[in-house]
Amino acid sequence: MNYKIALIRGDGIGPEIVNEAVKIIDRVGEKFGHTFEYVDVLMGGCATDAVGKSYPDGTAETCKACDAVLLGAVGGPKWGSDKPAEQRPETALLAIRKDLGLYANLRPAALRPALAEACPLKKETAEKGIDLLMVRELTGGIYFGKRDKYQTANRGMEATDLMAYSEMEIERIGRRAFEFARLRRHKVSSVDKANVLETSRLWRATVHRLAAEYPDVQYEDVLVDNCAMQLVRDPGQFDVVVTENMFGDILSDEASMVTGSIGLLPSASMGDGAPALYEPIHGSAPDIAGQDKANPIATILSAAMMFRYSFHLAAEADAIEAAVDKALADGWRTADIAKPGETVIGTKQMGEVIRDNL
Numbered sequence: 001m002n003y004k005i006a007l008i009r010g011d012g013i014g015p016e017i018v019n020e021a022v023k024i025i026d027r028v029g030e031k032f033g034h035t036f037e038y039v040d041v042l043m044g045g046c047a048t049d050a051v052g053k054s055y056p057d058g059t060a061e062t063c064k065a066c067d068a069v070l071l072g073a074v075g076g077p078k079w080g081s082d083k084p085a086e087q088r089p090e091t092a093l094l095a096i097r098k099d100l101g102l103y104a105n106l107r108p109a110a111l112r113p114a115l116a117e118a119c120p121l122k123k124e125t126a127e128k129g130i131d132l133l134m135v136r137e138l139t140g141g142i143y144f145g146k147r148d149k150y151q152t153a154n155r156g157m158e159a160t161d162l163m164a165y166s167e168m169e170i171e172r173i174g175r176r177a178f179e180f181a182r183l184r185r186h187k188v189s190s191v192d193k194a195n196v197l198e199t200s201r202l203w204r205a206t207v208h209r210l211a212a213e214y215p216d217v218q219y220e221d222v223l224v225d226n227c228a229m230q231l232v233r234d235p236g237q238f239d240v241v242v243t244e245n246m247f248g249d250i251l252s253d254e255a256s257m258v259t260g261s262i263g264l265l266p267s268a269s270m271g272d273g274a275p276a277l278y279e280p281i282h283g284s285a286p287d288i289a290g291q292d293k294a295n296p297i298a299t300i301l302s303a304a305m306m307f308r309y310s311f312h313l314a315a316e317a318d319a320i321e322a323a324v325d326k327a328l329a330d331g332w333r334t335a336d337i338a339k340p341g342e343t344v345i346g347t348k349q350m351g352e353v354i355r356d357n358l
């Protein structure tokens, strides 16, 4: 088969880590008999520099003509929140999620066996293992609600961000969570703030109705503040965690940190049609950009998710994951995951080691 992949290399370390992922994808192609065609898509701060806006016209259309999208990272201090919206990389990120209908964001957070000692939690907690899948709603809620900023008579300026959710939006993300739980350990934890928010009460009622359709899946409601606490107290209790956009943004950073290796975690964003978008959880790390220091593993594992979910090629995905695990088990470390005194290798060499393992 031939697959067409859109590459958003982006800013900071983005181009370096995408390069390594592309070499891995090509190696998998040689080994398993697939070919890949790449389409470069300009988006992010680099697009602002080149054409004056972070999300150039036609970006979504170009991506829609591909089978999947691989994104490195966008953003950087050069295009900060003081800049107009159309110049900010974050604007592009939200726009592409909306335009491609990527309402389901999957962020797996697992402790990789070779790196168990990197977990910042107590030893007995880490030993229980962590293997959870955060399912974050990605195209609704406060991220996309009406915003306003206006002058009041005697309280200075005032600003509002509206958080709205429809049953349709809740149901489709909830269904994803139950379906993924069936492929895993059959447990869904739905996170909300139903003791305060109306959107959360609708969320909870809607997910409860769905839960009745999945009697084989264990279900629980967890309040968001309690969830934040449970993630550091006993993350091993979670299998699939489903939540709305902003809670998911915050909790997924926490979950990734708990595994001790944010440089290793991939993500996938999908909707009901093609293409889905794959990207590492971490950001563009401008401080180490262009220095061959970045860890390419999260991007390489994002490519593995692409094989699994967009191309339905599980053996290829397994092979990439096994090659990464072997590199780590053999002791290869980039700076972000090295312990004091351990030998450190660069972005390119890490890519090469993983390629050799394939």
Ligand code: IPM
Pocket: 090, 093, 094, 249
């Ligand atoms: C993420 C990021 C984005 C988000 C930002 C950069 C807009 O934090 O993907 O988690 O909040 O969704």
Ligand code: MG
Pocket: 249, 250, 253
């Ligand atoms: Mg975030």
